[in-house]
Amino acid sequence: MSPLRAPYTPGADEGRQGPFVVLEGVSGVGKSTLARLLAERLGATAIHTLTDPHTGWSDTVNRELRPLPQFAFYLSGLLHTSDVIRQHLRTGPVVADRYASSLMACHSAVHRVGLDQVRELIAPFQPYLVAPDTTFYLIGSDHSLKERMGTKTDVKQDDTDLFDVPGRLARLRENFQSVAETDPSAVTLPTDGRSPDDLADIIAKHLEDRRA
Numbered sequence: 745m746s747p748l749r750a751p752y753t754p755g756a757d758e759g760r761q762g763p764f765v766v767l768e769g770v771s772g773v774g775k776s777t778l779a780r781l782l783a784e785r786l787g788a789t790a791i792h793t794l795t796d797p798h799t800g801w802s803d804t805v806n807r808e809l810r811p812l813p814q815f816a817f818y819l820s821g822l823l824h825t826s827d828v829i830r831q832h833l834r835t836g837p838v839v840a841d842r843y844a845s846s847l848m849a850c851h852s853a854v855h856r857v858g859l860d861q862v863r864e865l866i867a868p869f870q871p872y873l874v875a876p877d878t879t880f881y882l883i884g885s886d887h888s889l890k891e892r893m894g895t896k897t898d899v900k901q902d903d904t905d906l907f908d909v910p911g912r913l914a915r916l917r918e919n920f921q922s923v924a925e926t927d928p929s930a931v932t933l934p935t936d937g938r939s940p941d942d943l944a945d946i947i948a949k950h951l952e953d954r955r956a
Contacts, residue, residue, distance in 0.1 A: 754872045755830050762788065762837030763951055764829060764874060766929070768845045769882035770916045771903045772893045774935055774943070778882070779841040781944040786951075788837035793846065794821035795828050806901070811855040815865060818847050826873045833874070844873055845881075845927065849919035850902075853912060859919055878954070879929040880947060881920055886913070888936050 748754075765782065767775040776792070783790035794802060798821035805817045822844060832838050848866060852859045884892070893903055906913045924930040931950065935943060 748871055752872070754874075755827065757830065757833075757874065760833045761835055762786070762833065763877040763954075764833060764838050764840070765947070765951070766840045766843040766845070766876040766879040767882060768842065768849075768879055768924075769884070769920060770889070770913065771900075771906055772889045772896065773882040773884045774892060774940060775841045775882060777940045778943050778947075779839045781940050782839045782947060785944060785948055786837045786839065788839045789832040789835075791825065791829060791832070791838060791840045793825045793840055793842040794818070795825045798824065803901075811851075811857065814855075815847075815851050815862070818851065819866065819869060822847050823869060823872055829874050840876070843876065843879070844870075845879065845920065845923045849916060849923055852919050853915035854905075856915075859922055876929045878931055878950065879924075879927055880931050880933045881924045882933050882935050882943075883917075884935045889913075 763786075765786075765788075767779055767782075769775055779790045779792070782788065792799070798817070801817070805814055809817065825840070825843070829838050829840065844866065848859060848862045851857065852862045889906065893899065893906075896903065906916070924932060933943065933946065938946075
């Protein structure tokens with residue numbers, strides 16, 4: 745039973761009309777492209793965490809806020825995204841590009857905060873979040889990440905910091921692996937040598953097998 749009390753309890757999760765699928769992994773691994781493909785195949789709503797209005801504020805937050813207020817901002821965005829997902833699940837499947845795992849893995853890596861400490865911060869709010877049916881953790885080599893980064897048209901600071909900030913990529917990979925190990929919805933999915941269509945085929949089959 746959720747420890748949250750009114751008016752902070754989440755809306756009802758009854759009446760889902762499809763699965764809630766999350767794509768996780770470091771920047772440049774192919775989450776956004778795959779989310780669009782899956783949304784088309786599944787007739788799903790594609791959502792990027794953060795959703796509006798938070799996404800428009802993120803650059804200022806990253807530049808001007810200290811780590812704890814910055815975490816609070818991203819947590820607020822995650823809670824709002826969960827409300828948006830809950831609403832869309834009433835009409836069909838949802839595919840999310842990033843979710844709670846990214847908040848934990850990225851905040852810990854960027855600010856060099858222990859992952860366990862970040863887990864403690866988010867734990868009281870976990871009951872509010874819609875639980876994914878499956879979370880696919882996408883994994884790519886340094887070479888494939890650099891290739892994809894070279895073709896991205898919307899390169900952001902997070903993307904360039906992967907290789908420009910010493911140790912950033914290694915910390916992110918370690919954090920995502922640690923989060924996945926305790927995530928009951930986790931499925932690890934290597935991306936090297938596989939096209940977005942190949943990955944979409946694998947995920948679609950996995951979802952079909954779950955329904956069977």
